[in-house]
Amino acid sequence: MRYRASFLILVMLAGGCAASHPKMQPDPAAVLPYRLDSGDRLRVIVYGQEDLTNSFTVDQSGYIMMPLVGSVPARGKTTQELQAGIATSLRNGYLRDPDVSVEVEQYRPFFIMGEVRAPGQFTYVNDMTVETAIAIAGGYTARAQTDEVEITRSINGKVYRGHLAMTQKVRPGDTIRVLQRLF
Numbered sequence: 001m002r003y004r005a006s007f008l009i010l011v012m013l014a015g016g017c018a019a020s021h022p023k024m025q026p027d028p029a030a031v032l033p034y035r036l037d038s039g040d041r042l043r044v045i046v047y048g049q050e051d052l053t054n055s056f057t058v059d060q061s062g063y064i065m066m067p068l069v070g071s072v073p074a075r076g077k078t079t080q081e082l083q084a085g086i087a088t089s090l091r092n093g094y095l096r097d098p099d100v101s102v103e104v105e106q107y108r109p110f111f112i113m114g115e116v117r118a119p120g121q122f123t124y125v126n127d128m129t130v131e132t133a134i135a136i137a138g139g140y141t142a143r144a145q146t147d148e149v150e151i152t153r154s155i156n157g158k159v160y161r162g163h164l165a166m167t168q169k170v171r172p173g174d175t176i177r178v179l180q181r182l183f
Contacts, residue, residue, distance in 0.1 A: 032155065036074045036082065037173055038062060039108030044086065047099040052090075055105055068094050076157060079103060107172035112137045114178035115144035124172040131166040133176055145181040152177075 036042070038060050046052040056064035062075025069089040074082050079102040090098040107124040110133060117138030125132070130149050140146060148163045152175040170176065 033078045034104070034172075035076050035078060035156070036104075037108060037154070038075065040074075040104055040172070041106040042074070042079075042082070043103050043105040045101040046086075046090065046095075047101070049095065049098070058108075110170055110172060110174045110176065112176040112178070114149075114176075115141045115180050116178050117141060124170070128170045129167055130164050130170055130176065133170045134166075134178065140178065143180045145179040148179075150177040150179060151175065 036058055038058050040058045042056050042058065042064060044052070044054060044056055044064070044066065052067055054067075056066065058064055058074045062073060063071040064074050066072055066086065066089075069086070069092075072082070072086055072089060077085070083100045083102045086102070087098045087100045090100070107126075109121045110124050110128070111121050112133055113119040116134055117140070119137060122133070122136050130151075134140060134149075146166070148165050150161065151164050151170075152159060152161050153171060154160075154173060164170075164176075
């Protein structure tokens with residue numbers, strides 16, 4: 001009887017520990033369109049205007065510098081919004097009906113720190129997961145927590161911090177922190 005009571009107490013304590021662990025939330029940024037920011041390299045094509053077609057990097061101020069129109073704000077915009085902005089600027093005294101296309105040539109880097117073998121800044125790859133990011137950083141150290149990571153992410157100009165599971169997506173500009181396990 002005493003053993004049964006001890007076993008029940010252990011089961012309840014273990015159940016309480018499992019219940020207190022926060023559940024992983026769906027990634028809110030997964031459904032949002034990609035927003036441009038500093039470090040993104042863009043390919044801007046103005047059809048029929050080879051002098052205006054080129055690659056441009058979003059600078060620290062959030063702008064790209066284009067011939068004829070000068071600084072064009074890019075930070076926080078989707079590629080479609082930037083296309084429209086460039087076309088409007090070119091329509092104002094330069095071209096009658098510009099046909100503009102914008103695509104991301106290279107995404108801004110992501111950062112990883114904590115319990116990985118090679119922390120630092122790395123090139124983002126499309127559809128990258130946390131697990132892939134850790135592999136790029138050389139894998140875990142012996143003390144790493146391997147079920148989730150802490151992530152810092154900017155969404156629409158606001159900085160968020162939370163936890164992601166290994167299969168969740170990393171976004172350009174994210175800072176990933178691999179935590180140290182307790183035991």
